[in-house]
Amino acid sequence: MVAFSNIKKLKPIFWSRLNQDLIFKVSRCLKCDSTYAETVEVAYSTYESTDVDTSKQPPLVILHGLLGSKNNWNSMSKAIHKTTGRKIISIDARNHGDSRHSPQHSYIHMAHDVMKLLRKLEISKVSVLGHSMGGRTAMVLSLLCSDLVSSLIVVDISPVKTSPQIFSMMNLFDAMAAVSIRSDIAMSKARKLADDQLRSITPDVNLRNFLITNLIQTNAGTYTWRVNIPALKSNFQSNISNFPVSLKGLQKDDLPEIKEYFPLADLVFIEGAGHWVHSQKPEKFLETVCKFLEDK
Template sequence: MTNMLFNLILTKNISKICTSTLWRLYPLITRSATTTSNAETVDLAYSSYEYTDNTSAMPPLVILHGLLGSKNNWNSMSKAIHKKTGRKVISIDARNHGDSKHSPQHTYPHMAHDVMKLLKKLEISKVSVMGHSMGGRTAMVLSLLCSDLVSSLIVVDISPVKTSPQIFSMINLFDAMVAVSIRSGIAMSKARKLADDQLKAIIPDVNLRNFLITNLVQTNNGSYTWRVNIPSLKDNFQQNIATFPASLKGLQYAGPTLFIGGSLSDYIGKNDLPEIQEYFPLADLTFIEGAGHWVHSQKPEKFLEIVCKFLSEK
């Protein structure tokens, strides 16, 4: 029975399961995921931005960060969206990232199930979802697997139909981070400087180095480590992160959908929309001039304007 349920969730029949039914089946699905793939859903860390009286009738906005990022990267934007729209905003750390649990398994269906588990725990039955890069694909998978849960979808600089050649250079970043060696007991500021010096030879982009170094943490015994689960991310990267799940082809999410790309990025192209609409028939595609892959941090004011306009209309 449990194997049948998990297979149902990962196949095209998921579109026939409503949210309320999914919640009732959730314990069986989770146990099935364990026996089928030797991995369970994990508990996700999150930050919530909301008014104390929590009077908004609009669905909360869930934000999903990209690879090697965390909910902290979205702190300022989460606050700005909440202030401008009045919506509750929930920014989540993906498995193997930030303060969330680690797992040897890192696939988009597993990450989507993690989000489902969190929303069930929070007793939230309807959300808008926005994801960047890896988080954008998680958001897409969530909307395809459980369309009744998602009131609207925003995908930031990633596509279900193409992959930027640049994405495969991520393997070099994993290796560079693993090679960093910092002695115990020194101040965090000095540790960050040492990490930057060691990464510089392989990663010339100072902004990218600074982004990676946000993952450097000091343990209770004074040693330094990365809070992201680099071995798991590297093991899963080629097959489960760099590409969109082929098994979901044929599924559709027919709710309001907006894809936002950076004009300087090649993660999503202007000619991708027809293929995107095979998954998301109501999808619109817009580009922010002068922005690369990190659209939300490179052009925050324009990004905020576009996102809040979409949320106010949808």
């Protein structure tokens, strides 16, 4: 895990190493951008206690990864709130979880969705934690609206490089779209059938279980995916797999200059964790995140 903080210049960059995870922290960025992006209503959950004064520190907004949901962060959200006393707002991205579907799916759009929600909640300052796709959304949010984001934690994603493994997602989208389950069966059996059909595309049972968290039964009794597979697939190559190159200060040749742009960088590695560091090494992840939040 790699963490940056107290940044004095633009070009936030970090990279991932095999079997290690990264957290990237930013304390400032750009002024609010006026670029228009069509927004959608996003679902969210809050974690707060009546006996804890959460007004002293900015709330922590948590943004999940591709094909995930706010539910993936339920336990961690509770733990971070209990440890830090901060109010936690965990958000479902568009085309995920309980949020609205849209044919548009880019980091600019998702960042504006978050802005809209925070304006609705009358929140003017937040810390943001983003994992994977949510990490890039968090970076874009901080670049577009620096006055809104007081500190930033990005988990296992980079604005300048993309893991080659991410392009296997296209095969997963196709496999999920091809899953066929009849309507007259219980959810437990439906999940088993979905697992059987996805096994041909990935032998990783943990990944299959993660994908199957998106399986839902409609009011009509039919089974479908909660995530908007067509929109995610059509936007993947152009809008999801790469960070927006149009954002000022983010160039692919910046990596050799990382020390110039991050002279006060903090480097923290969580050993033995894969992409889902928050579930694979929850205690260490919680400790690291809470220490950063307490320092900020």
